[in-house]
Amino acid sequence: MLSACNGQDSPGSATAPAAKPQASVLTLHPQSVTITAELPGRTTASLSAEVRPQVGGIIQKRLFQEGGEVREGEALYRIDPASYQAAYDSAIATQQKAEAAVPSAEAKVERYQSLSKQNAVSKQDLDDAVASLAQAKADVASAKASVESARINLDYTTITAPISGRVDKSTLTPGALVTASQDTALTTIRTLDPINVDVTQSSTNLLNLRQAIEAGRIRISGDNVSVKLKLENGTIYPRGGKLEFAESAVSETTGTFSVRAEFPNPDRLLLPGMYVRALVEEGVAPNSFLVPQRAVTRNTKGEPTALFVDAQSKVEERGLTVGQSIGNNWLVTAGVSDGDRVIVEGSQFVRIGQDVDAVEVVIDDTTGEVRERRQAGLPDQQDSKAIAGNGGRDSSVKD
Incomplete structure (x- = not known):
């Protein structure tokens, strides 16, 4: 009490300086980014045929x-082929009868031609014999056609x-x-290997893509556009496909047009009618920046922003121009430069203009979670679990 009255502090009451808050940061670098469009669609058989009979009768088997x-x-x-077999046999007999009349007609014409030179027969008789021969040959041709028709019906x-x-x-x-x-239809046959995937693309996205290509922001990858497939359960189909064609007209009611891709399906995993999402590679965006979605927020105006750590280790807020999503990242077209450090963890514990202790991290592109910490700082998730399982004490630290 006396020391307090004298205004003197005890040796153990000295106030320690406040520790700087820590924040996990990711250093951004430009890279070539593959631009993909995820389009909904359904699988369809590459060939489909309904089987119907071409003749009438009783199904035997x-x-x-x-x-x-x-x-x-x-x-x-x-x-049951009985009636068609009889019709075929009758046509064969008719053909044989017609063919039998031809030799006699030919001999009569030859005989009349010889007698006509000797004026032994009239010109009219010769003309009638020639006409009879032509009629006999026409009967043979008609009989052959009837035989062929009867054979076709029998085969049917x-x-x-x-x-x-x-x-x-x-x-x-x-x-x-x-x-x-x-x-x-008696039944339906569908060819499942290969199988088609019909997806729809909006005309707005098509215009944006073509304008980006003309402006040089996106470079097309070539004529052979590869396509991947995401199945209904979220897994990726192991075999890649190729783009076949796109419709040349836009629907007036929906503002979309259809795109067809073809996929190999030797295991018959894909069946017609399945709902899928096609990942179409539209091109490559060179010198682009990918910012993790977890680092991007929106201000009161709805504009995308992110917190960065500058060269003096101070926090600053910056507005971004965000394009489409690439996995767990945003494709940022403006607002960042090479070497910028964006805060991906700990943004709720820092303020703009505050000094922070920045910890470099590596983000897993597949899950969007922190995969590695490159310097001492915040413990990662696995280390935190190990410490918690050891009674809140890190076994690697000696007393």
């Missing part, structure tokens, strides 16, 4: 396994696969009556 793979030309159904009693692919279930069973070109 189904010759395929439902849900299995079939080859082009493989027999699928057999229709065996319904074959028009394309190779996976066949669906059969809508009719043996014993059912079918008619030629009926509305109900």
